[in-house]
Amino acid sequence: MTFKELNIAEPVLKALEEKEYLTPTPIQQQAIPSASIGKDLLGIAQTGTGKTAAFAIPIIMQLMNNVSSKSTGSNRPIRALILTPTRELAIQIEESFTDYSKYTDLKHTVVFGGVKQAGQVKQLRQGIDILTATPGRLLDLISQGLITLNGIQHFVLDEADRMLDMGFIHDIRRILPMLPQKKQTMLFSATMPSEIATISKKLLHSPIRVEVTPESSVVDTIKQRVCYVEKEKKIDTLVNLLNEEKEERVLIFSRTKHGADKIAKRLNKQKISCDAIHGNKSQNARQRALNDFKSGKKNVIIATDIAARGIDIQDLGVVVNYDLPDIPETYVHRIGRTGRAGHTGCAFTFCSEDEIPMIRRIQKLTGKKIEKVDIPA
Structure with a gap:
């Protein structure tokens, strides 16, 4: 239709x-x-x-x-x-x-x-x-x-x-x-x-x-990984992960607009070229960031859940949950942006101690255990 x-x-x-x-x-x-x-x-x-x-x-x-x-x-x-x-x-x-x-x-x-x-x-x-x-x-x-x-x-x-x-x-x-x-x-x-x-x-x-029934099914083409990491070490862990995934386009989710800006600032300092998109950015700034990401000019973008709606590309290789969402269904929606159209994808989730209950709720919703992975900080 x-x-x-x-x-x-x-x-x-x-x-x-x-x-x-x-x-x-x-x-x-x-x-x-x-x-x-x-x-x-x-x-x-x-x-x-x-x-x-x-x-x-x-x-x-x-x-x-x-x-x-x-x-x-x-x-x-x-x-x-x-x-x-x-x-x-x-x-x-x-x-x-x-x-x-x-x-x-x-x-x-x-x-x-x-x-x-x-x-x-x-x-x-x-x-x-x-x-x-x-x-x-x-x-x-x-x-x-x-x-x-x-x-x-x-x-x-x-x-x-x-x-x-x-x-x-x-x-x-x-x-x-x-x-x-x-x-x-x-x-x-x-x-x-x-x-x-x-x-x-x-x-x-x-x-x-x-x-609309909340999403609970996770596509089999998406590899899910969880890295248990202290809050203050998340950024260093992210830098190491991005250096390993240099060839992939990566979408990083932040729970807040301020957090998205902070991540982008820290990554750019580490010479990882990226943009943040959220509701406080002008329409032109967001569109420019999206165009750079879709065209491959920049391989990394940080977004809040609402702003990420404008991101829809078939060959998105990696999704990173820098912060866990407030509800488990949002996790499914986030990671579903990779592994599309026959492509395989990978979803990494950084989980601090206070976020562990949400990981349990996500696993209960999806019926799948998320594999633990160690990424050096």
């Missing part, structure tokens, strides 16, 4: 084709037809499944067909709200709206905490249709009278279980009564704890349920 077969509107289809997004993922195939006609949606899916497009494309298509106001500034009501737990994810979602709505007149922006609000307020005052927000900053701006939610027609609660884990559930309970009763609601969650199940029942009306 292609995006064209999903009856995607021409301006959005043109933008997708420019980005070479031609084949929808399973959750996009399931969600887009129902969401595009305004049905409520309950999506059981984790980051990396393509869920952003599953809600962004239907929102864009519906708002395109209903550009109710040519006015700008505070007279232009916010018509779609996407609530997400982290700054990094908020930026990623905003970038997706930039990509998909390129050939429309829709205005959109993102607000999140940890930075001064002046730039975000300036964008809001110019008038926007679609707002992506983290809960704390959204409530701050509402309390200052800079945002009102009474024009919302489409509401997305993204990564609901992670919102719960991060303690945002009280903020969400404050925000929900501010939204109009009549609207389309889409809720996405990787798991369905009882508190999220309760919220979903109150929030959703006759929802379409779409579900």
